[in-house]
Amino acid sequence: MASLQVSGVTVAFGGNRALDGVGLTAESGHVTGLIGPNGAGKSTLFDVVSGLRRPSSGRVFLDGRDVTRSRPAGRSRHGLARTFQRLELFGRLSVRDNLLVAAELGPDRRRAAALVDALLTRLGLTAIADSSPDSLPTGVGRLVEVGRALAMRPKVLLLDEPAAGQDGEETERFAALLRALADEGTAVVLVEHDMGLVMSVCDQVYVLDLGKVIAVGPPDLVRHDETVLAAYLGDA
Numbered sequence: 001m002a003s004l005q006v007s008g009v010t011v012a013f014g015g016n017r018a019l020d021g022v023g024l025t026a027e028s029g030h031v032t033g034l035i036g037p038n039g040a041g042k043s044t045l046f047d048v049v050s051g052l053r054r055p056s057s058g059r060v061f062l063d064g065r066d067v068t069r070s071r072p073a074g075r076s077r078h079g080l081a082r083t084f085q086r087l088e089l090f091g092r093l094s095v096r097d098n099l100l101v102a103a104e105l106g107p108d109r110r111r112a113a114a115l116v117d118a119l120l121t122r123l124g125l126t127a128i129a130d131s132s133p134d135s136l137p138t139g140v141g142r143l144v145e146v147g148r149a150l151a152m153r154p155k156v157l158l159l160d161e162p163a164a165g166q167d168g169e170e171t172e173r174f175a176a177l178l179r180a181l182a183d184e185g186t187a188v189v190l191v192e193h194d195m196g197l198v199m200s201v202c203d204q205v206y207v208l209d210l211g212k213v214i215a216v217g218p219p220d221l222v223r224h225d226e227t228v229l230a231a232y233l234g235d236a
C-alpha cells in the first residue's frame with residue numbers, strides 16, 4: 001500500500017487553477033521527486049497534503065486512510081511531516097529545542113532527548129545545537145528544519161527545496177541522508193530545483209506544469225521527455 005496517495009486534487013485561486021486534477025503516489029522506501037517550473041503548483045500540493053489548504057476536489061490518503069478532511073495535527077499523528085520553502089523555525093528557541101518540541105509531539109516522546117541528540121549527530125548539527133536558528137546561514141537552517149521534521153519520526157516526509165543554499169559537498173551529504181532515510185522505510189517526497197540532486201537521488205519523478213502532471217517516471221526517462229523539456233524552456 002502506498003504511504004501517500006493523492007488523487008484528483010484541484011485548487012483554484014480565483015480563476016487560476018494552481019492544481020488541476022493532480023494525482024501522486026509516494027511509496028515507503030522510495031524518494032519521489034516533484035519538480036516543475038516556478039508557479040507549477042508544487043508548494044500548493046504540499047499545502048494540500050499537509051492540510052494547510054483544502055482542495056475544491058480530490059482526496060489525500062496516508063497509509064490507505066482518507067485524511068482529506070483531517071487537520072494538520074491529525075495528519076502528523078498519522079506519520080506526516082514537512083519542511084517549508086521559507087524557513088518556519090522558532091527563532092527564540094535553540095536548534096536543539098526546535099527539534100525537541102517536535103520530538104515531544106512524536107510517537108516516542110519519552111525518548112525525545114536521546115532521539116534529538118542522535119539526530120543532531122546524524123545531521124552534523126551538534127556544534128550549533130545551542131545556537132539560535134536565526135543566526136545560521138540559510139542552508140544550515142534548512143537542515144535544522146529537516147531535523148525538526150525527522151524528530152517526529154515521520155513515515156511520510158515532504159521536503160520543500162531543502163538543498164537551497166547548500167554547497168556541492170553539503171548537497172552530496174544531503175543526498176546520502178535522503179537515500180538512507182528511504183532505506184529505513186520513509187516515503188520521502190522532494191521538491192527541489194537542484195536537478196543534479198533530483199536526478200541522482202529519486203526513484204520516481206513527477207513533473208508539474210501549470211497545475212497538471214505532465215510526466216511521471218524514473219529520472220532518466222523524465223529528463224529526456226520532450227514535454228518536460230518544453231515546459232522548462234518556456235520558463236527560461
Ligand SMILES: Nc1ncnc2c1ncn2[C@@H]1O[C@H](COP(=O)(O)OP(=O)(O)OP(=O)(O)O)[C@@H](O)[C@H]1O
Pocket residue numbers: 013016018036037038039040041042043044045085
Ligand atoms: N495564496 C495564494 N493566492 C493566490 N495565488 C496563489 C497563492 N499561492 C499560490 N498561488 C498561485 O498558484 C500557482 C502555484 O503556486 P505554487 O507556489 O504552488 O508553485 P510552485 O511550483 O511551488 O512554485 P515555486 O517553484 O516558484 O515555489 C501560482 O500561479 C501562484 O501564483
